[in-house]
Amino acid sequence: MLDVRNLSKQFGKKPALEEVSFQVGEGQIYGLLGHNGAGKSTTLGIILGMVEPDQGEAIINGVSVQKKRASALRQVGSIFESPCFYEYLSGWENLRILSNYSGPFDKKATEEIVGRVGLTERIGSKVRTYSHGMRQRLALAQALLPMPMVLLLDEPTDGLDPEGIKWFRDFILGLRRERGMTVVFNSHLLAEVEQMCDRVAILKGGKRVFEGKVASVGGDERLFDVDLDPWEEGMRFLELQGCRMIRKGRISIPPEADPAILVAALVGIRVRVSAFSPIRRSLEDLYLEITR
Template structure:
């Protein structure tokens, strides 16, 4: 459904993207991860035709955004950067005006979308009275008119409370289940990305440094959470046994290593071991390994 190939973009002397490629299948939920300035928003901007790449191309359902933007984006909805509304108008009036920019206003479809995002009771209120979470829901409603095949979201959970984040997660997974919608979004909420996404790409300084299934993140590596004192002395011994530091407090041990023997050996060299527990490798572990 979405094919991004060899994107390169330079602002001044600094490259924002360097040969970034990835593909998103129909009905997938795909996450873009990376630190601030890694190139996530630039990538979405190119997909939406709002940023012109120096090299490369993005195609949606086989149509090039760079060659035929209006056709390519016909079935795309998006929240890009901070959504803006007419503060002195109601949520309903905003949706009516903004919908008319791209086509005729459909009252019935709008009512259905407003109900989906849970704004029916407040859609007649002025936007100036909306909370941040309500504004995000209104932006989501706008992006779903008309109901697109592809939804592109730029930091959609930024600033939301835990309840709002959970609502968003359930909503997006519901869109995929009910409508087969393809969703691409970037986020700093790693736990949410891990729960929602089928595949992810991690960008670092404009380069794609990882791409793959979220289910493959755990891998076969044996990860242990370790608390010992002194840490440096204990870790020096463990590294001699083939162990590897992921970050302080978390290590990887070799496939054939026996944790009980390692703990006994640490105690034998007078390292106090308070914890040595098996852990599932998380997306956070992978992300920190790659970005640091």
């Protein structure tokens, strides 16, 4: 559904993207991760035709954004950077005006989407009276009005409270389940990305440094959180047994190692073991390892 090919972009002397590529299948939810300045928003801007790449192209359902922008973007809805509305108009009037920019206004479809995002009771109120969460829901309604096949979202949960974040997660998963919609979004909330996404790409300094399935993030590595006293002496012994320190307090042990035997041996050399607990490697662990 979305094919991003060798995107490169430079602003001044600083490269924002360097040959970034990835593909998103129909009905997938795909996450773009990276620190501020990593190239996430530049990538979305190129996909939306708002930023011209120095090299490469973005293809949506077989149509190149760079060659046939209007045709490609007819299939896309988006929230890019901070959504803006006419503050002195109601939410309904904003949707009517903004919809007319790209096609005829469909009252019935708009009523359905407004109900879907939970704004029916306030859609007649002026936007200046909306909370941040309500503005995000209005932006989501606007993005869905073209009935897109692909939804692109730039930091959609930024500034939302935990209840709003959960609502957004359930909403997006529902769109995929009911309509088979393809969703691409970037976020700093790694736990949310891990719960929602099928695949992720991690950008660092404009380069793609990881791309893969979220389900495979854990890998086959056996990780343990440990608390040893003295730490240095305990770690020296564990390294002789083939263990590896990920960071202080977290180690990886070889597949053949028995944690119970390791603990007994540590106690035998008078190292106090307060914790030796198996953990599952998370997306956050992977992200921190790569970006550090």
